[in-house]
Each structure stands twice: as C-alpha cells, then as structure tokens.
Amino acid sequence: MPEEMVTAQIDVFRHDPAGGGAPRYQRFTLELPPHTPVLTALLRIRAEQDPSLTLRYSCRSAICGSCAMQINSKSRLACQTPIGPEIAEHGRIVIEPMRNQGGVRDLVVDQTSFWEAYDRMRPHLITDPLRPMPEGRETSMTPAQVEQFRETPRCIACAACYSACPAVEADAAFPGPMALAKLYRFVVDPRDQARQDRLVRIQTEGLWLCLRCHLCTEACPKDVRPSERIRDLKEMAIAAQGGTERGSRHAIGFKQNIRERGQLNEMKLVLQTDGILGSVGQAGQGFKIWRKKPEISKKPRRIEGIEEIEQIYEALDPKPKGDR
Amino acid sequence: MRRHEVLVVGAGLAGQRAALAAVEARRDVAILSKLHPLRSHSGAAQGGINAAVGKEDSVDTHIYDTVKGSDYLGDQDAIEFFCREAGPTVVEMEHYGTIFSRAEDGSLARRPFGGQGFPRTIYAADRTGLALLQALWERLGTEHFTLYQEWDLTNIVVREGRVQGIVAFDRRTGQFEGIAAKSVVVATGPAGRIYGRTTNAHTCTGDGIAAAYDAGALLKDLEFVQFHPTALLESGILITEGARGEGGILKNVLGERFMGKYAPHVLDLASRDVVSRAIVTEVREGRGFPGDFVHLELMHLGKERIETRLQEICDFCRNFAGVDPVVDPIPIFPAQHYMMGGVGTNIRGETNIAGLYAAGEAACVSIHGANRLGGNSLLETLVFGKQAGLAAAAYAASASAPELHDSDIADAEAPVRRMMSRTDGEDPQAIRTAMQQTMDRYVGIYRTESDLLEGLRQIRAIQKRFERVRVVDRSNVYNLNLTDALETGHMLELAEVIVVGAFARTESRGAHSRVDFPSRDDAHWMRHTLARKTPEGPNLSYAPVGYTRWEPKERVY
Known part of the structure; x- marks a missing residue:
C-alpha cells in the first residue's frame, strides 16, 4: 500500500564565511513519505535543488556519528530522525549546525574543542609494565565485568551531547559529556592501571562543572546516558579521594544535611563547601539573601517524617555499625 | 612541500593498523582521510572477527572454510598465513583495549557465522567494527604521527617506476597540495556506492583504488562483488549475518523456510552468495512479498536475546524500517556489500609499483577469492594492514628521497x-x-x-x-x-x-x-583477473591462483 506523502518545509541554516554574505535560512519544500529520515531529505535537496548545501554525513545508519545537527532546536542525528513527527509537532523543520562548536560552513562545524576534550581524558588503556597483559592470550573478563561499561561502548562520538550541554557553553574547562563517558569507560576497565589517578585528576579537571541537567542523556542517539556515568564518576571520585574539591565537598555536605534534618542548612552547606575562609567571600551574597529570607540564619528543624528519610538513607547507604 | 616517509591514505582499520606498524618501525608517518578516523566505515561492521581459538576448532578448519568459501579462487598460501595470524591479531586487539563480548568463563565469546564449520566469530555485541575501531584509534593515539583530516585524495604520483607522493586537497581551505612520500599505503576501503542498492556508507567511493589504477597499479578480480543477503529493504542498511548466527530464519510469502531447498545442511547459514541467490530466485519465481522482498524472522529468539545480542539491529529496524524485530518479521533483500577485488597485492601488501602498498577492502591479496566469508574482512584489515605498514616502512627506510614537482x-x-x-x-x-x-x-x-x-x-x-x-x-x-x-x-x-x-x-x-x-570452469578460470588502465579502457590479463593442498571440490553447503 503506497504510503501517504507529507509536504516538508525545511528551513536550513546557510553560511559560507569564505563567500561573504550574512548567515541566513533557506527554505526548501519537498514531498516525502513521513518516515523519511532528515538526512535523506537533505540529500534530496543536494541532488535536486541545491548541490552547494554542505553537511557531514557518511553511513546513514547511526554508527559513524557524522550527521549530528540541530533539528527543531534539538541535537539529533539527521539519519535517525524521521521527518513526519517533526512536521506533526512543529509544522516545519528547522535545521541548524550543532551548538558549542564554531561554524565552518552551513551545517559543518569545527570539532577541534570536542576532540581536544576527548584527548585530555587520556583515552587509551594505561598499563603498568610490572603487571603485563597475559602472554599470547586474552585478558580474562567476565560478562559481569563487561556489564560495568554500561552503554559507553556504544558511543559514536557524534557530539550531540556536547552540542546540547549548557556546562560546555558556560565553561571551556568542562570536558563535556562524551569525554567524561569515555573517561568512565577507562575507569571501569579492569585492564586499566590508572583508575585512581584518573579519578583524582578529573576532580580538578572539570568533573564538578557538570550541571546535572541530563540534557546529554536526552540528546544521545545511542542511549549512552552520559549524565548517569558522570554521576558514577563523582561517586567513584569521592570514594577514591574524599571531598577535596568544592564540588565534592558540596555533594557530601548536601547529603549529610538531608540525612540529619531532611532539609538544607544553607549556612552550614556554604561552610562545608568553601570552608571558613572561603565562605568569607560569600558573606555579601549571604547578607543579601538574609535580608529577603531571614530564616536562613536559623538552624533548620528536623522535618516531619525525617524517620522515613533515615530509612531511605539506611537502605541505600547503611551507616557503619559504630555510628548507629 | 609537505613530506613524509610513509603516507597512509584512509583511516579505517586497515589504514590505522598500517600506520601503527609503520610508526612502531620508527618512520615518519602521516594518515590522510576524508573522514575523521572514528567515522570510517570499518565502524559499521557488525558481526565479528574470525579466529579459530576454540578447543574444538582448528586453524586448518578455518583455512579450509575460507578456501571453500572463496570457491577456490583465494590464494591458499595467503589464506594459510591469514588464518594463522588470526589468534594473535585478536589477542593483540584485546590487549589494545577492545571490549569484546565474553563467555561466562571470562574468555572471548564466539558465535557461528555462515559457511564455517565451528562457532569462531569473536564479537562485541553487534558492533564489532566500532569496538575495534575505537580500540585501535585509542592505541594509535599514544603514538606520534601527522593526521590530514578531511582531505580528498586526487592523484598518486608515480615516476621513474616508483611512488613519489600524492596530490590531495584540504576541504577546509580548498587548496590542492602535494605530499611527497617514499611509500604510500592505499587503505581507502571499497567502492560500494557504484551500486544504488548497497550496505556501504555514502563515502565508500573507491578513491584510492581508482587513484592507484590511474597510476598504473593492477586491479585484481574486481568483477567479484558480494551481495549481502540481508539488507533492510528501502535503505539498504545491513542486518548482520550474526542475526542468522543467533538463530534468525528466512521465510518467503508462503511462510516457507526456503533455505532448505538451497542448502539442506546448513540452511540459513549457508555462504552469502548462496543465500543471496536463493532470495533472488524465490522472488523471481513469485514467492516474494509484494514489493519484492522476503522476511528475516527473529521473533522466536525472544525479547531478551534479541535486545542484548542484537541491540544495534533492534535500533536499525525500529528507526529505519518501522518494524520491531521482537514482534515483527524484518523485510530484507540482498544488497551490494563487499568487493572481493581491489588493488592487487601479495601478502606483504606490495603492488606492482615500487613504494605503493594496499590493504583492507581496497586491496585484493586474495584471501576471499570469489566470495568472502563473514568475519574474515575485519580480520583482513588488521592482518594485512599490519603487513602493508611493515613493508611500507621497510621500503621507506632504504628508498631515496621522493620528488614531487609543482x-x-x-x-x-x-x-x-x-x-x-x-x-x-x-x-x-x-x-x-x-x-x-x-x-x-x-x-x-x-x-x-x-x-x-x-x-x-x-x-x-x-x-x-x-x-x-x-x-x-x-x-x-x-x-x-x-x-x-x-x-x-x-x-x-x-x-x-x-x-x-x-x-x-x-x-x-x-x-x-x-x-x-552456470558452472565453475576450473580448467579455464581458476585464475585471477588483472586489469591495467589504458586509453582504450581496461586491459585484462590473468594470473594463477596460489595453491598448496586443497583440491578444488564442488561447493555444497
């Protein structure tokens, strides 16, 4: 049975810095079946309407990672996004280059910063010459150990997560979700001998700059779930080194506050995060908040139902015996 | 003028492995590729990599299966070398960091593949190529070399009987530049996009093979083009042979498991050429579905097995064909998949031109002869990528400086x-x-x-x-x-x-x-085709097949 066609209005960002001229959106109209991937639509435009439309693409099966772009403001793989639902939801399809990477031409972006962040993770097995790999045979690794990689081996480095990440936009020191998911992949690898060193280093190399917004996990076309792996890295970093950084001290203090009273003690949390001297610099900000919300200076009460919270903590993270 | 000792064109598995070998041989190495190396089409290989490492298996059986699979056109001496290298190659890739799927005892898991006597295909779920490509790039990343990323090769320059370098252009600037090199390794993959219905990436356009041909290299056995039996109907996206290795079966419109008629012993796991012809025959004789296709059924394997062992396939079917393999049959038809032919080489990757080497799908050693077995191509990229890199490095160590002119x-x-x-x-x-x-x-x-x-x-x-x-x-x-x-x-x-x-x-x-x-003619045709470029078109000559101990027999599965 022939499928119904839809009329696709596709507005594509165009800019060739070499040719001069301001960036613009160019509208193309095509009749296509609704399941047509956006990439196929763009290639039809190249073949039939404008061969100068410039984009990266290769495999058309979501494995090479070339064709990530903004599709109706979301970072997606063009090959894996059908046009039908986009048109149903937005009435048209707006195609723009990925964010957080400089433009080269049309939809092609400069990925230098993305790859540099990846390189900073030392993305290779670090082995100890004193503990060599088994001679002439594979390292033993159980299916349960392979399970520890979670979905990180599926990463195709498409940079959709990097494009979607507000922390990347805010701070160049943040390596981005893909790089951290790659780091996780090496931290959990039983063959790697640099686990401790990797965890210690990343505490000062951007781990705590993650804003926990989970936009990377939403953007990832391969379900790698970078934000969950970043959370794992934070836990592992604290376990490996304790609260040596603002971020980790904040996390530890937050957890402790809730356990004790069921709500935050903001004054205490600032002290826990920044220490006494560090907190002095925040006194002005604290004073402003206090004027609007004087109750923050009071030590918060234990909330009603705190017993339930204690039970949750006890189930997830039992206190050592002596503490009970 | 840019200048290197060894220049590798193409950055998939064969190119990267060649580069690693040449770097380890302490040569000044550059890689030129039109894609970022991690975007190479090697990463799309799904099923696995063959190595006869199981206790019940043997290297001899792998050799025999490959010789038989090649329909006796593969060079038996080369195949012996190839199969012996398989175990060490897989172990090396494991040591570089490849995350392979594992058996309960901690060893490398293996699955059965078409045309082979034992389950010897080692895999990483259904993304083995990606797993290998990641690990090799990670390993190569610890070495020093130059990367020309997103450059297009236009010419290989040969003068005075030897390679002098290449001409290419940088997409970012549009500048044509010469890169002088003592040795050049062609590892640009296949030219599958010659066909409309293909599993290959859009970028598989045979640039290096054509440039070598232009420069006077002999192309071997190019008429042997493999059609993969199971490509998604419309897009041509590959559904791995691993799907049948896991127990998937083919059915026609009458609901018949038709492979019984064509390969009574191994059914759906017959060699690829056999299965592809069976599907085309079913459709031609009116037993296809309307729209000319057949079904691949996985449903009986159960949700869990499908979703863990064939995760990418599930996504492909759901995203690109609108079917869920857990509950629906998958509409499939054969599509161009692999070129057995390529730039003619020996087992060291040497071509008929001094300083010019080739490896991987761009090359023809020949291991695959008239038909490649699943799981042998990933292995080929690594085994012969390394050999070509070693040979290119050795040549560069003694060759005089190349001369490229404006x-x-x-x-x-x-x-x-x-x-x-x-x-x-x-x-x-x-x-x-x-x-x-x-x-x-x-x-x-x-x-x-x-x-x-x-x-x-x-x-x-x-x-x-x-x-x-x-x-x-x-x-x-x-x-x-x-x-x-x-x-x-x-x-x-x-x-x-x-x-x-x-x-x-x-x-x-x-x-x-x-x-x-319709029949094989060993008396006249057990020989390789060699094509040389002339102004009048390809000039054909023929070369004998390397033969050691396997008598040609009728090929029955």
Missing part, C-alpha cells in the same frame, strides 16, 4: 578547475545516479552476456557525460559538490573494470554468477 599539483588541479569553470554541463549526482541504476540493473547478482554488454555500453556513455561534469559550487570551503564530482569520476572508472571483467569471465564462481555459464 607540475604534479598543477596537473591534478587542472581538470578540477575546468569542472568548476564550466557554465553548462551536468551535476555529478545525476551522473552518479545513472551509473548506480545501470550497475543495479545489469551487473547484479545474476549476470548474462547481453546484460553485461548493455551495462558496458551504458557505463561508457555515462563516462562521456562525465567529461562534461559541472561543479556549480564555487566555494573553497568544504566544497562537497566538488567531492561528489571527484568520487563519481573514480567510481565510473572502477565500474567499467567490474563490467569488463564480468563479461570476460565465462563461468560462475562464488559471487560471480553467469546465467549463461
């Missing part, structure tokens, strides 16, 4: 400037589509003399049209319209070699199936 660059650039200055002429994509339609129609799974003659006539007419190709995009930045034109030119040369070789070979062997010559 005129070499000007000569390469002149036809491109003509394409870009024409005010009339045809768009390269229209020409490419015409070529693909001709190859699909006349040079597919079943071939006849009249079809091949018509195919050749059309390809030559399309080559004429290409002389008037016009690049309308005049930008110097990332000009894909120009890339389209160059790629189309490369493919048109290779298409002609395929058709001429297929026309001349009056027998059926492996993937080359002549309806008018």
